[in-house]
Amino acid sequence: MxxxxxxxxxxxxGSHLCDRFVNEGFHVIGMDNLITGDLKNIEHLFKLxxxxxxxHDVTKFVHVPGxxxxxxxxxxxxxxxxxxxxxxxxxxxxxxxxxxLLGLAKEKGARVLIASTxxxxxxxxxxxxxxxxxxxxNTIGPRGxxxxxxxxxxxxxxxxxxxxxxETRIVRIFNTYGPRMRLNDGRVIPxxxxxxxxxxxxxxxxxxxxxxxxxxxxxxxxxxxxxxMSDYSDPVNIGNPHEITIKDFAEExxxxxxxxxxxxxxxxxxxxxxxxxxxxxxxxxxxxxxxxVGRAEGMKRTFEYFKTLSKExxxxxxxxxxxxxxxx
Numbered sequence: 001m002x003x004x005x006x007x008x009x010x011x012x013x014g015s016h017l018c019d020r021f022v023n024e025g026f027h028v029i030g031m032d033n034l035i036t037g038d039l040k041n042i043e044h045l046f047k048l049x050x051x052x053x054x055x056h057d058v059t060k061f062v063h064v065p066g067x068x069x070x071x072x073x074x075x076x077x078x079x080x081x082x083x084x085x086x087x088x089x090x091x092x093x094x095x096x097x098x099x100x101l102l103g104l105a106k107e108k109g110a111r112v113l114i115a116s117t118x119x120x121x122x123x124x125x126x127x128x129x130x131x132x133x134x135x136x137x138n139t140i141g142p143r144g145x146x147x148x149x150x151x152x153x154x155x156x157x158x159x160x161x162x163x164x165x166x167e168t169r170i171v172r173i174f175n176t177y178g179p180r181m182r183l184n185d186g187r188v189i190p191x192x193x194x195x196x197x198x199x200x201x202x203x204x205x206x207x208x209x210x211x212x213x214x215x216x217x218x219x220x221x222x223x224x225x226x227x228x229m230s231d232y233s234d235p236v237n238i239g240n241p242h243e244i245t246i247k248d249f250a251e252e253x254x255x256x257x258x259x260x261x262x263x264x265x266x267x268x269x270x271x272x273x274x275x276x277x278x279x280x281x282x283x284x285x286x287x288x289x290x291x292x293v294g295r296a297e298g299m300k301r302t303f304e305y306f307k308t309l310s311k312e313x314x315x316x317x318x319x320x321x322x323x324x325x326x327x328x
C-alpha cells in the first residue's frame with residue numbers, strides 16, 4: 001500500500017484530498033496544526049485503518065516514521081481573513097514549512113507536490129494568466145505575506161528539484177469552492193452565501209467589475225491527482241477558465257438562494273486583483289484535464305451544503321484568537 005503525507009489535512013482542499021487518496025487505496029497520513037483547519041472535515045476517516053492523523057505544525061521539524069511515497073503540502077492559511085490576521089505564520093508555513101517538507105521528501109525519496117496559488121500572479125497585467133507570466137505583486141502590501149510566501153515556495157521547490165533531484169510538482173490553484181468551505185472566511189462564495197442565508201444584503205467591493213473564475217472542488221482534486229501522477233515538474237494552472245464579474249455573480253447567488261436582498265458596494269481592498277482567469281492549455285495537453293462541473297451545478301451543491309449548517313454556525317463570524325501565534 002502506497003503511503004502519502006497530506007499537510008493541511010483538516011482544511012477545505014486537504015480534507016477532500018484525504019478522501020480521494022483513501023478511496024484510491026493509499027495509506028493516508030494527515031497532518032494539521034488546526035489553526036484554520038477543522039477536525040470535523042476528516043472525523044469520518046478516523047475509524048479507518050488506512051488513515052492516521054498528526055496534530056503538528058510543519059514549521060517545526062517534521063518526522064514521519066516508515067516509508068513515504070508521496071507528500072502533498074497544503075498547509076497554509078488561504079483566506080484573506082486568516083492571512084491578514086496571522087501574516088508571520090503565513091510566511092513561516094510557506095518558507096520554513098516548505099523547507100521542512102522538501103527535506104523530508106529528499107530523505108524518504110518521496111515525490112512532493114506543493115500547493116501554490118493564482119495569487120502569485122498578483123493583480124495581473126496579462127489576461128488570461130499563463131504559467132509563463134511572472135506576475136504583478138506588491139511585495140510590501142497587506143496581501144504580500146501570502147503572495148510572496150507562495151512565490152518563495154515555488155522557488156525553493158524548483159531549487160530542490162534541480163540541485164537535489166527531488167521529484168517535485170507545483171499546482172497553481174485558482175478560486176475553488178464546494179462543501180467544507182468555512183462560511184465566513186472572507187472568500188467570495190461563502191461570504192455571499194452566508195449573507196443570503198442570514199437575510200443580509202450582499203457586499204460587493206469596488207464597483208463589481210472585477211472578475212473571478214470558480215472551479216468546483218471535485219474538478220480541482222482531479223487535476224491535482226493527475227498532476228501528482230504525471231512526469232511534469234514545472235507549475236501547472238488548475239482552475240476553471242469560465243470568467244464572471246463579481247457583480248453578476250452576486251446576482252446569480254440571489255437567484256440561486258431565492259432571496260430578495262440587494263447588492264451593496266464598499267471600497268475595494270488594497271491590491272485586490274481586477275482580473276483572475278487561468279489559461280489551462282498545459283493542464284489540457286499534459287494531464288488531459290479540464291473542469292467538468294458547471295458553475296450552476298457546483299453552486300447548487302455548495303448551497304445545499306451550507307443549508308445544512310446550524311443556526312449557530314450560520315450566525316457565527318470568524319473571531320479566532322490568533323493573538324500569540326506570530327510570536328512563536
